[in-house]
Amino acid sequence: MIINLTKKQARQFLLVKHGLLGEYKFEGEKGILAFVKQAGCIQFDPIDSCGRNADLVLLSRIKNYNREMLSDLLYQNRKLIDYFDKNLSIFCMDDWPYFLRNHKLYDYMDRYDCRIKLTCEEIKNEIKRRGPLCSNDIHNDKHITGAWGTKSSLTRAVLEHLYFTGELAIHHKKGTTKYYDCIENCIPKKILDKADPNKTLYDFQKWLVLRRIKSVGLLWNKSSDAFLCINQLKTLVRNRIYEEYILSGKIVEVRVEGCKEPFYCVQEDLEIMDEVLSKFVYKKRCEFIAPLDNLIWDRKLIKEIFDYDYKWEIYTPQNQRKYGYYVLPILYGDQFIGRIEAVFTKKTNKLEVKNIWIEQNIKYTKILDKEIHKRIVKLEKFNQNNVNEL
Structure with missing residues (x-):
């Protein structure tokens, strides 16, 4: 089975899966759990310029999100745990036995x-x-x-x-x-008390590869940052894993117009694929995307499908940066239309927008300006409401 998509359909599939296009499909603590279960994990990074990475991932997807929700799930209800998956991450407590070999x-x-x-x-x-x-x-x-x-x-x-x-x-x-x-x-x-469900390293690698394909939504069979922290995942091993999943029907080949390499999605996401192929009209939303967001784990893939080139320049020397220290991609509808650098200062309780860069191929309209402004206000309120952070 091979599914053929236009680039626009591929973008819509990814964004609908991630809850970034159309109406919000995740809400409250139940929504956080549903998204983390779908994503496998979300990366945690302690740097807080205008919200930490995990917060920004959830803020863009969870209706009425605040930090207390995540704190409760981690340290009160214990439904989530912070440990290593794709680097330091947050994942469902039920997944703990799978990572026993990481100890x-x-x-x-x-x-x-x-x-x-x-x-x-x-x-x-x-x-x-x-x-x-x-x-x-x-x-x-x-x-x-x-x-x-x-x-x-x-x-x-x-x-x-x-x-x-x-x-x-x-x-x-x-x-x-x-x-x-x-x-x-x-x-x-x-x-x-549960034993490791994976008997061998290969079983663990195979489990993680499927987890990462499901997390990103579409993933090709090539070297990718989405596969970081899968120990000893050599090309031959990855090829074997993909072949076995294709034969079992757990992943499906997806061809995207203009892209040489095939992509793959998990079988359970075919319902989303059918919706996209039905030419459903989605409501546009403006969201600021976290620098380590699951959607953009593979920057080359994003360049291929979205024609958007993003580099997190936080570790780039200041005099070599093209944009800024902590710059977030701006998503509007099914396109990345620019990027923003914003810093929240607790002393003034204000969000300072240092700069906004709009992509050259994007027409900056009054509607777009209004949507970006609404998102800036939302980000400022989030930070103001969370001054007494985790």
């Missing part, structure tokens, strides 16, 4: 000096005795050089190590400060 992968003991190993039990006993703690709660004046050559307190290094290896979890946060607790106090016993 060994993220064992950084050998990258630190032996004091980490010697201090682990001491730190765990301190948490068992006193409850959830952050690095500042445990006095230790020793410092070590970490895995990336950065200097860190021994306490912080031990806490991170125990978190990486699944012995501690994040109990809650105050701002960007993490409070750790024993894993058994943060994950329900019925989930913690």
Whole structure:
């Protein structure tokens, strides 16, 4: 089975799947859970220029979203958990058993000096005795050089190590400060007691590849940032996985006009595909897209289908940036029509728009100006309502 799409239809399929075109299809905490389950995970990044990445992902999709909803799902209701999937991510608590093998992968003991190993039990006993703690709660004046050559307190290094290896979890946060607790106090016993559903590394790779295809919506069988953190995913392994999924019918080939490489979608998204092919007319929305949004994990794919070239320049030296430090793509209807750099300052409680760049092929109309302004107001209100952040 091969599905043929125009580029416009491909864009609409992706955006409808992501809840970014037409009316909002996700709302409240139930909507957050539904989207995260569909996406597999959303990336977490601590940088907060006008909202952290996970917040911006959800703000663009969840009707009436606020940070408290995410905090409750992570640290009160425990329906979600923050751990490693595609880098540091947020995913459904039920998925925890699938990542058990990552505990060994993220064992950084050998990258630190032996004091980490010697201090682990001491730190765990301190948490068992006193409850959830952050690095500042445990006095230790020793410092070590970490895995990336950065200097860190021994306490912080031990806490991170125990978190990486699944012995501690994040109990809650105050701002960007993490409070750790024993894993058994943060994950329900019925989930913690489950065995890894994947028997081999290949099983895990195969599970993750399907998860990433489903997350992006359309994905080709080639090297992609969407496949980051899938350990040892060589080309031959990826080819084999795709072949097996095609034969089983779990993924379907999609051809997009003007694109040499075929794309693939998961079988359960064919209902969305049918809707798009029926030439349904979708209501336009304006949204600002997070820099690590699932939709744009594969920047080359976005260039191919949307004809939009986006680079997150946060790690680019200032004198080499084309746009700015924390720039968000602007989506309107089924097109990326520009980008915006906005910074929220807590002291003034205002959102400063540093610049807006409109793509050369886009006609800037009064309607478009109005829609962008409405979105700016929405982003400012979100930040104002969340000054006392997680």
